[in-house]
Amino acid sequence: MLDLYGTAVSSRLLLGTARYPSPAILADAVRASGAEIVTVSLRRETAGGKAGGAFFALIRDLGVRVLPNTAGCHSAKEAVTTARMARDLFGTNWIKLEVIGHHDTLQPDVFALVDAARTLCDDGFEVFPYTTDDLVVAERLLEAGCKVLMPWCAPIGSAAGPINPVALRAMRTHFPDVPLIVDAGLGRPSHAAAVMELGYDAVLLNTAVALAGDPVVMAKAFATAIDAGRKGFQAGLLSPRDMAEPSTPIIGRAVFS
Amino acid sequence: MRTPGRVLVRGGGVAGLCAAHELHAHGFAVELVERQAEVGAGASGLAGGMLAPYCERESAPEDVLRLGRHASDWWNAVLPGHVVCAGTLVVAPPRDAGELARFAARTEGYEWLDEAGIAALEPSLEGRFRKGLFFREEAHLDPRAALLGLSGRLKAQGVRLHFGATEPPTGRFDHVVDCTGAAAIGAVPGLRGVRGEMLCLETAEVALARPVRLLHPRHPLYIVPRGGGRFMVGATMIESDDAGPISARSLMELLNAAYALHPAFGEARLIEARAGIRPAFDDNLPRVIRDGGTIFVNGFYRHGFLLAPATARQAAHLMQRKAA
Numbered sequence: 001m002l003d004l005y006g007t008a009v010s011s012r013l014l015l016g017t018a019r020y021p022s023p024a025i026l027a028d029a030v031r032a033s034g035a036e037i038v039t040v041s042l043r044r045e046t047a048g049g050k051a052g053g054a055f056f057a058l059i060r061d062l063g064v065r066v067l068p069n070t071a072g073c074h075s076a077k078e079a080v081t082t083a084r085m086a087r088d089l090f091g092t093n094w095i096k097l098e099v100i101g102h103h104d105t106l107q108p109d110v111f112a113l114v115d116a117a118r119t120l121c122d123d124g125f126e127v128f129p130y131t132t133d134d135l136v137v138a139e140r141l142l143e144a145g146c147k148v149l150m151p152w153c154a155p156i157g158s159a160a161g162p163i164n165p166v167a168l169r170a171m172r173t174h175f176p177d178v179p180l181i182v183d184a185g186l187g188r189p190s191h192a193a194a195v196m197e198l199g200y201d202a203v204l205l206n207t208a209v210a211l212a213g214d215p216v217v218m219a220k221a222f223a224t225a226i227d228a229g230r231k232g233f234q235a236g237l238l239s240p241r242d243m244a245e246p247s248t249p250i251i252g253r254a255v256f257s
Numbered sequence: 258m259r260t261p262g263r264v265l266v267r268g269g270g271v272a273g274l275c276a277a278h279e280l281h282a283h284g285f286a287v288e289l290v291e292r293q294a295e296v297g298a299g300a301s302g303l304a305g306g307m308l309a310p311y312c313e314r315e316s317a318p319e320d321v322l323r324l325g326r327h328a329s330d331w332w333n334a335v336l337p338g339h340v341v342c343a344g345t346l347v348v349a350p351p352r353d354a355g356e357l358a359r360f361a362a363r364t365e366g367y368e369w370l371d372e373a374g375i376a377a378l379e380p381s382l383e384g385r386f387r388k389g390l391f392f393r394e395e396a397h398l399d400p401r402a403a404l405l406g407l408s409g410r411l412k413a414q415g416v417r418l419h420f421g422a423t424e425p426p427t428g429r430f431d432h433v434v435d436c437t438g439a440a441a442i443g444a445v446p447g448l449r450g451v452r453g454e455m456l457c458l459e460t461a462e463v464a465l466a467r468p469v470r471l472l473h474p475r476h477p478l479y480i481v482p483r484g485g486g487r488f489m490v491g492a493t494m495i496e497s498d499d500a501g502p503i504s505a506r507s508l509m510e511l512l513n514a515a516y517a518l519h520p521a522f523g524e525a526r527l528i529e530a531r532a533g534i535r536p537a538f539d540d541n542l543p544r545v546i547r548d549g550g551t552i553f554v555n556g557f558y559r560h561g562f563l564l565a566p567a568t569a570r571q572a573a574h575l576m577q578r579k580a581a
Contacts, residue, residue, distance in 0.1 A: 021316045022541040023449075054442070054449030055496035058539065157474060213363060 002201050004037075004148055004179055005094070005126040007065070011036045012196070012226050014067065014181065015219065016206025023058050025215050030062050033219035038064050039096050039204065041071040042086050056089065067128060069096035074109070076116035083120055095120060096128040096150070096183075096204075106156040106184075110137040114144055121145025130183050133167035135174055142178065149175065150183035150204065153195060157207045159187025162195055172199045189218075189225030196229025197237060261285055261580040263428065268436035269293070269420060270301035271400070271561040272543075272554050274407045275569035276434050277416055278335060283573040285580075287416045288428065292440070294421035296408045297401040300438055300533035301561055303455050305481050305491050306400040307468050308332065308563055309345050311366035311392045320542055321560060324567040329396040331566035336406045339398045343467035346370075346378060347390040350517055356472035357388055367392045381463045381519060397468050399483055400562060432579065433551040434572055439534035442498055445546070445553055450498025450534040453559070454507040455491035457483070458515060460525035471518050478514035487528070490515050492559070503530045535559060545571045552576060 001008040015035040020026035030038060040059050059066060068086030073079040076099060083095040099116055101109025108130055114137065117127050121144055129141050133151045141149060151171060154160035162168055163185070172180060182195045183204040192203050205222060212218035261284050266277045269291025281287045293299050310325035333340045347367075349356045361367065367390040376383035378391065408418055419425055435441065442448050465482040481489045493507045508530055515522035537558040538544055545568055546553040554572050557564055 021318075022537075022539060024540040027539070053496070053498045058449075211359075 002179060004128075009036050009065075009202075011223070012202040012230055013192075013223050014039060014202060014204040015209065016204065017041075017059060018071075018206055019210040020215055023055065026210075027058070027062060029209055029215045029219040030064060032216045033209070033223045035219075035223075036064050037067050038062060039067045039069045039206075040090075041069050042082050042089070060090075065094075066090045066092060067094050067096050068092065069130075070098045072100070073098060074100050074103075076112040076119070079112070079116045080119050083116075083125060084123075087125070093124055093126045094128065095125050096130060098130045108132060108152075110134065113137075114140045117141055117146055118144040128181070133164060133171055135171060138171065138175065142175075148179045148181065150181045152184040153182050153191070154185025156184040158185050159208060160185055161187055161191035162198075165194070165198065168195060168198055168200070189221045192222050193225040193229035193232070196226055197232050199233050202226075261577065262431035263288070264432045264434060264576065265290065265425060265430040266434045266436060268438060268440075269296065269408070269418065270299045270436065270438055271304070271404060271565045272301075272438065272557060272568070273434075273436035274404060274411065275565040276436050276554055276572050277411055277418075278407065279566075279569040279573040280434065280576060281411065281414055281416050283577060285432075285573075285576065287411075288419070288425050288430070289411070289416065290419045290422045290425055292421070292423050296420065297404045300453075300535060301404060302401050303453065303492075303531055303533040304400040304561055305455075305468070305479060305489060305559075306398045306403065306562055307345065307479065307481060308340070308396040308398065309392065309468065310563060311364055311395060312345050312347065312470060313560065313563070314365070315360050315363045317560070318540070318542065321564065325560065325563040328563050328566050332396075332398060332403065332562070335410065336398075336403060339403050339406055340396050341398065341467070342396040344378075345392040345395040345397075345468050345470060346375065346382075347392070347470045347472060348375065348382070348386040348388075348518075349472040351387065353473055354388065356474060356477075357390060360472055361390055364390075364392075366394055378467070379465055379469070381465060381521075382469075385519065395468075397481055398562065403562070432576055434576070435551050435553045436555065438555060438557070439498065439500075439536045441553065441555055442534075442536065445555055447538050448536055448555060449496075449539070451537050451558065452495040452497045452499060452532060453492040453535055454495075454503040454511070454530070454532045455489060456503070456508065456511050456527060456531070457529035458488045458490060458522055458525035459486050459528050460488070460521060461486045462521035462524065463488070463519050469518060471514050473514065473517075476510050476514060478511060480515060480518060488515070488522075488525070494559075498534050500532060500534050503532050543568050545575060547575060547579070552579075 011034045013035045014037045070079040070082040099109045099112040153162040179201045181202045263286045266289040308329040310322045370389040375389045468481040470479045538556040541558045543556045
């Protein structure tokens with residue numbers, strides 16, 4: 001079981017709720033994936049500061065834990081305000097903290113991220129920061145009070161997969177006891193399996209499922225891949241070798257045949 | 258012919274007017290009430306007016322294509338001269354060219370165009386895009402002109418229309434058809450609002466003969482020519498039933514899309530920027546629901562002009578069975 005701020009979670013797939021063809025398909029995808037946590041964007045779905053309406057009711061009705069996010073926020077102040085709104089709206093201290101620093105790549109502004117994380121942790125929030133794979137930033141986030149880290153493996157929505165496995169591996173080695181969730185950049189089930197094989201604790205997906213031809217089948221495919229990657233990691237993976245190693249013993253055969 | 262009954266249609270948007278037309282054609286005596294004082298003042302008047310069942314398949318279920326395929330024939334028969342059958346052009350900026358392949362994989366009824374093919378269709382776009390998709394069978398109309406035309410035709414046929422009223426002045430009715438759209442949120446179970454924002458630009462520097470969709474991974478948008486140098490740019494989709502004014506961000510995104518399609522839109526005049534609420538059920542498909550004495554026709558989402566003719570016919574058939 002995965003422990004996130006004292007909550008035991010058995011599914012290692014967290015699902016975003018944006019950009020599905022319809023709420024009905026979103027609900028089916030969540031069920032098919034077995035996800036126990038979904039994220040929802042407050043900034044985007046609250047026009048004119050009016051909170052919620054039917055869409056949020058629908059999210060709550062999914063019967064899964066809601067991890068509100070601050071997607072679309074470009075400053076620490078904006079992110080903190082959005083997080084407080086989310087706490088009132090969903091009655092949870094959990095917040096996926098996103099502070100975007102670059103409009104085009106959606107790269108996090110790691111300086112504002114650390115500032116916002118400190119403010120929110122001091123205010124009793126349990127913060128899930130969306131960050132890069134930079135180890136020093138990760139250290140600062142932990143110092144600020146975060147107990148979970150969510151590094152990207154590629155830019156948001158890029159579907160590029162783990163573009164820097166060396167950095168991801170370093171992060172895992174550096175923080176063996178911190179739950180690490182890959183957030184952003186996954187495009188295919190094999191990408192998810194690959195990061196799980198590196199020993200990551202979970203992955204968070206949105207676009208790869210929401211914009212798939214069949215989001216429900218894709219949600220299931222990712223869940224299966226994540227499970228396979230996790231089991232592979234736990235079972236102990238072989239290291240690559242330069243030479244062949246026969247899988248069948250050859251005792252009894254002539255050496256010079 | 259014997260009148261099968263008197264029907265009150267509530268709502269004078271595209272759903273109500275289409276329902277009134279079909280009910281009248283099926284022999285019912287129809288009256289219609291609409292709380293807005295003017296035709297086209299509600300969400301229908303903010304629509305794109307694209308009769309694009311093939312393009313919509315990119316994100317909509319098969320039913321939208323099945324029910325919407327004959328919409329342009331219906332509008333053309335009811336309102337000759339309103340429908341422009343010029344197809345739809347779909348393009349993407351060079352860095353988002355992958356989006357075109359994705360769009361093509363989800364749809365049918367298109368042909369691939371190269372740069373010369375795009376220029377032949379839309380000379381204003383010459384040299385701006387390398388590849389595009391052309392959906393030849395699609396059409397478009399001007400929603401406000403079509404709503405006015407349809408209400409005029411109904412009046413000429415003797416259907417009494419009461420705009421600016423919530424109840425008819427006199428009379429008893431055998432049946433009620435409720436087509437009140439987003440106003441029914443809360444009253445019709447499962448109905449929610451999806452906010453849409455749009456704007457209109459005016460420029461003489463760009464000419465388009467057909468709706469152009471600009472694919473972009475974050476903000477897929479469309480521009481529909483309205484004639485007279487006017488262009489409708491739409492539309493955002495936000496899960497909210499707030500009908501307040503357009504946000505600065507949405508305005509910026511819509512303008513950005515227009516600018517990306519053609520820089521001359523940067524010099525265009527902004528003549529309108531508005532927001533409305535699309536009524537939708539959780540599968541984003543419209544429903545015809547019989548509830549006691551009332552038939553509800555609602556949940557058109559982004560497909561009012563495309564699907565209202567088909568659902569109006571369904572409602573009329575249901576009403577005939579109810580009356581029999």
